[in-house]
Amino acid sequence: MTQRIYLDWNATAPIRPEARGAALAALDAAGNPSSVHAEGRTARRLVEEAREQVAALVGAEARNVVFTSGGTEANMLALAPSTAGGAHALLVSDIEHPSVLAGGRFPAEAVERMPVNPGGQIELPALAARLGQAGERVLVSLMLANNESGVVQPVLEAAHLVHEAGAWLHVDAVQAIGKIPCDINALGADLMSLSGHKIGAPKGVGALIRRDSELSLGDPLVKGGGQERGRRAGTENVAGIAGFGAAAEAVRKGLVAERARMVALRDRLEAKLSTASPAVVIFGAGTERLPNTTLFALPGIKAETAIIAFDLRGVAVSSGSACSSGKVQPSHVLAAMGVPPGLARGAIRVSLGPTTTEADVDGFIEAWICTAGALLKESRGIAA
Numbered sequence: 001m002t003q004r005i006y007l008d009w010n011a012t013a014p015i016r017p018e019a020r021g022a023a024l025a026a027l028d029a030a031g032n033p034s035s036v037h038a039e040g041r042t043a044r045r046l047v048e049e050a051r052e053q054v055a056a057l058v059g060a061e062a063r064n065v066v067f068t069s070g071g072t073e074a075n076m077l078a079l080a081p082s083t084a085g086g087a088h089a090l091l092v093s094d095i096e097h098p099s100v101l102a103g104g105r106f107p108a109e110a111v112e113r114m115p116v117n118p119g120g121q122i123e124l125p126a127l128a129a130r131l132g133q134a135g136e137r138v139l140v141s142l143m144l145a146n147n148e149s150g151v152v153q154p155v156l157e158a159a160h161l162v163h164e165a166g167a168w169l170h171v172d173a174v175q176a177i178g179k180i181p182c183d184i185n186a187l188g189a190d191l192m193s194l195s196g197h198k199i200g201a202p203k204g205v206g207a208l209i210r211r212d213s214e215l216s217l218g219d220p221l222v223k224g225g226g227q228e229r230g231r232r233a234g235t236e237n238v239a240g241i242a243g244f245g246a247a248a249e250a251v252r253k254g255l256v257a258e259r260a261r262m263v264a265l266r267d268r269l270e271a272k273l274s275t276a277s278p279a280v281v282i283f284g285a286g287t288e289r290l291p292n293t294t295l296f297a298l299p300g301i302k303a304e305t306a307i308i309a310f311d312l313r314g315v316a317v318s319s320g321s322a323c324s325s326g327k328v329q330p331s332h333v334l335a336a337m338g339v340p341p342g343l344a345r346g347a348i349r350v351s352l353g354p355t356t357t358e359a360d361v362d363g364f365i366e367a368w369i370c371t372a373g374a375l376l377k378e379s380r381g382i383a384a
Helices: 017-027 038-057 071-078 124-131 155-164 238-276 303-312 332-336 358-379
Strands: 065-068 089-093 111-114 138-143 168-172 191-195 206-210 293-297 348-351
Touching: 017 038, 017 238, 038 065, 038 206, 038 238, 065 071, 071 168, 071 191, 071 206, 089 124, 111 124, 124 138, 124 155, 138 155, 155 168, 238 293, 238 358, 303 348, 303 358
Parallel strands: 089 111, 089 138, 138 168, 168 191
Antiparallel strands: 065 206, 191 206, 293 348
């Protein structure tokens, strides 16, 4: 059987060898990290070492890292009216992850959406105008990089506006970590959400990080035994956390070189794609994007049939976010960017990773040429 080509790293990164080794070793740590005996202290040491490693990845203090079950829970923990001493309203961009668009623990009427421009970035004047309205304490949530388009948001500029208005900024950096620098201080984020499986850690572990230890997280989302300094109850997922820490350490050390390699591979893919299909539309082109992400469409081709055709040819890609239970439907991200529904329904996301090679990119292009030709004939009613 021909080896498959995996190009869906934005959905999940295959586990890194470093993370696998750390997680397997942690499975042999029999103690509960809350126990005071030697076995418990061994487990506790693994958790705290990982806390240091995750903190180092984003330039934070280890004491400000709260481990969660993933990015969605981290967002839920952050997005609460009681955060930072109390907020009346939550402002989010139109392209956020579903867990942010849902408003976390804010009531629906307290959640307001901010528009984005055709390039996929938040409209800063609209945000500034909304922040200029007096009489409310506001929490703003803005992702660092979009999981579908790869477009990087002007977080630092947004942070200046947010803080000038006396508000707070939560940044969903789930898709950005391991691909671009994500220093919480340099970005001006007050809170930051991360997810382990996006960087090759085991699935089921993430973190919420505070920039300032004085910032209150308000009411815990999970209450019970007081773990994670009272911010997230429940016995820690020691193996997952250890794997997360090892993955964080690995991507931190290799970020600069890997980022340059990804840019070269993405540019190769997009150049070949445009040559093969001159009518192809690459969404977010001309705007700063993640170095590994290409979201594109070709008029006349539907993503649903294209994804199946790719899979049958041994290539794993997606139609966008993996957070819609396998449903292929028009992207809310592309809708917010003003992309016509017919074109948006054909959007295909290709996302590269640490083990992606030039041969993988070329294999994708070969599959695309065969797939596109056959599907275009079908759409025109011609027997393929």
